Amino acid sequence: MSRRSADVVIAGAGIAGVATAYFLAVRSGVARVVLCDPLPPLTLTSDKSTECYRNLWPNQPMVRLVNRSIDLLEELAGESGNAFGMNRRGYLYATASPERLAALQAGAERAAEFGSGPMRVHRGEAGDPPYSPAAADEWEAAPTGTDLITDQALLQRQFPGISEKTVGALHVRRAGFLSAQQLGAYLLDRARTAGVTLLPRRVVAVRTAGKVTGVTLDDATAIDCGAFVDAAGPMLAPVAGLLGESLPVHSEVHLKVGFRDTLGVFPRDAGLLIWHDPQRLDWSMEEREHLAAADRHDLLGEMPSACHGRPEGGTGSPWVLALWEYHRQVLEPVWPLPVDPLYGEVVIRGLAAMFPAMARYLDHMPQQVVDGGYYTKTVENRPLAGPLQTAGAFVIGALSGFGIMAACGLAELGAAHVTGDPLPEHAAAFTLARYDDPAYQRELATLTETGQI
Numbered sequence: 001m002s003r004r005s006a007d008v009v010i011a012g013a014g015i016a017g018v019a020t021a022y023f024l025a026v027r028s029g030v031a032r033v034v035l036c037d038p039l040p041p042l043t044l045t046s047d048k049s050t051e052c053y054r055n056l057w058p059n060q061p062m063v064r065l066v067n068r069s070i071d072l073l074e075e076l077a078g079e080s081g082n083a084f085g086m087n088r089r090g091y092l093y094a095t096a097s098p099e100r101l102a103a104l105q106a107g108a109e110r111a112a113e114f115g116s117g118p119m120r121v122h123r124g125e126a127g128d129p130p131y132s133p134a135a136a137d138e139w140e141a142a143p144t145g146t147d148l149i150t151d152q153a154l155l156q157r158q159f160p161g162i163s164e165k166t167v168g169a170l171h172v173r174r175a176g177f178l179s180a181q182q183l184g185a186y187l188l189d190r191a192r193t194a195g196v197t198l199l200p201r202r203v204v205a206v207r208t209a210g211k212v213t214g215v216t217l218d219d220a221t222a223i224d225c226g227a228f229v230d231a232a233g234p235m236l237a238p239v240a241g242l243l244g245e246s247l248p249v250h251s252e253v254h255l256k257v258g259f260r261d262t263l264g265v266f267p268r269d270a271g272l273l274i275w276h277d278p279q280r281l282d283w284s285m286e287e288r289e290h291l292a293a294a295d296r297h298d299l300l301g302e303m304p305s306a307c308h309g310r311p312e313g314g315t316g317s318p319w320v321l322a323l324w325e326y327h328r329q330v331l332e333p334v335w336p337l338p339v340d341p342l343y344g345e346v347v348i349r350g351l352a353a354m355f356p357a358m359a360r361y362l363d364h365m366p367q368q369v370v371d372g373g374y375y376t377k378t379v380e381n382r383p384l385a386g387p388l389q390t391a392g393a394f395v396i397g398a399l400s401g402f403g404i405m406a407a408c409g410l411a412e413l414g415a416a417h418v419t420g421d422p423l424p425e426h427a428a429a430f431t432l433a434r435y436d437d438p439a440y441q442r443e444l445a446t447l448t449e450t451g452q453i
């Protein structure tokens, strides 16, 4: 058995653990940080994401957290010559329902009060504020806040091919996408240069004597340390279990499909485009019979809202990434991931609600690649960043479907908890201790919106 020592040991080199290592070593000057993961960094969930970000959230703590995280992403993009290809093309929530448009407007007005930026309305009338189209590759000049668009000519000009049934859309402007792999690689590279050690090992035990005293790895190496961070993604709860603690998290399967849009239906310079309405898929009579015979009634009735996608790759790329979680299956994480064999086709059919020309693929589906991972999340879909109950133990996790956009903000909070540095006002909203507050428990009982797409 070998023995070594460290100031902080982190379990998990997904985006949460890598960003935490970066904030501890590079920004807080912690000298001896050890990052452990039996898998190569960023290869379990953090390379399966759609890599998008947005500052529109239905509550103030999430708006503040993600705004701060985007500030940090912009700072990192600036200092690195945009090493991770961050853009600010926005998110577009489109709807054919006047009621759902009114709800989008109300959500944007509320988010504006929380700090996501002002809402501008574009009706196609004299006196409308100017609409500033999104640049494909830059973020610096883009406006913040949201644009609510009911001007049909403007919608068709900016999002060519969008369904004529669209009564309006909300364009979220502090939003876009980036390369999560390259962001993670940049953070890891900076962290290692600042002295972080990466060990290809699983943490199998955490030793305590009233507080954390060390960890044991799967090759029997013992590392003495005063602080331990659980950043184990879908294994967050079992790793907290090494300390005899439990965490209020569960995991949902989320798939995504990449497909070659060889007919050029999806606008290539768009951001993330979301069809905000529930819908029924347009199966032929024969297909309906086949699906019913195969017991796929889940695909025959009303399907949920939020079929969404974005273009992937630079000039000349035909790839589109698209998602639609019509099952929301909660599972104890297992691999390989359970995959619906019809997933790719169902999503492409679903996108036809927003871009009717997608229906041209129905006779001959394009080449597809399906992958995905788990959204490990709390009941109210807010992450955890702060102390566990054991002194010296911390958690950064439950990053759900927002881990790429929120990682820097959460890692900054996590590092401050570890070092005892001052915390911002929104930090308390992400600690485990929030569940001990009766007022928060009452708030949870009436919660209807979690912000998940």
Ligand SMILES: Cc1cc2nc3c(=O)[nH]c(=O)nc-3n(C[C@H](O)[C@H](O)[C@H](O)COP(=O)(O)OP(=O)(O)OC[C@H]3O[C@@H](n4cnc5c(N)ncnc54)[C@H](O)[C@@H]3O)c2cc1C
Pocket: 010, 011, 012, 013, 014, 015, 016, 017, 036, 037, 038, 039, 041, 042, 043, 044, 045, 046, 047, 048, 049, 050, 051, 052, 053, 201, 202, 203, 204, 231, 232, 233, 234, 235, 239, 254, 255, 256, 371, 372, 373, 374, 375, 396, 397, 398, 399, 400, 401, 402, 403, 404, 405, 406
């Ligand atoms: C289909 C899909 C689309 C998504 N789209 C977006 C998006 O558009 N925008 C966005 O912001 N987010 C998105 N996400 C969410 C984002 O990908 C996750 O929130 C994020 O990757 C989670 O990061 P993590 O570091 O917590 O977990 P992971 O990346 O899973 O990393 C956890 C690591 O911990 C390691 N580990 C586990 N147990 C141990 C142990 N005992 N010892 C050491 N290491 C251990 C694992 O091997 C793993 O490498 C998406 C996710 C999915 C699945």
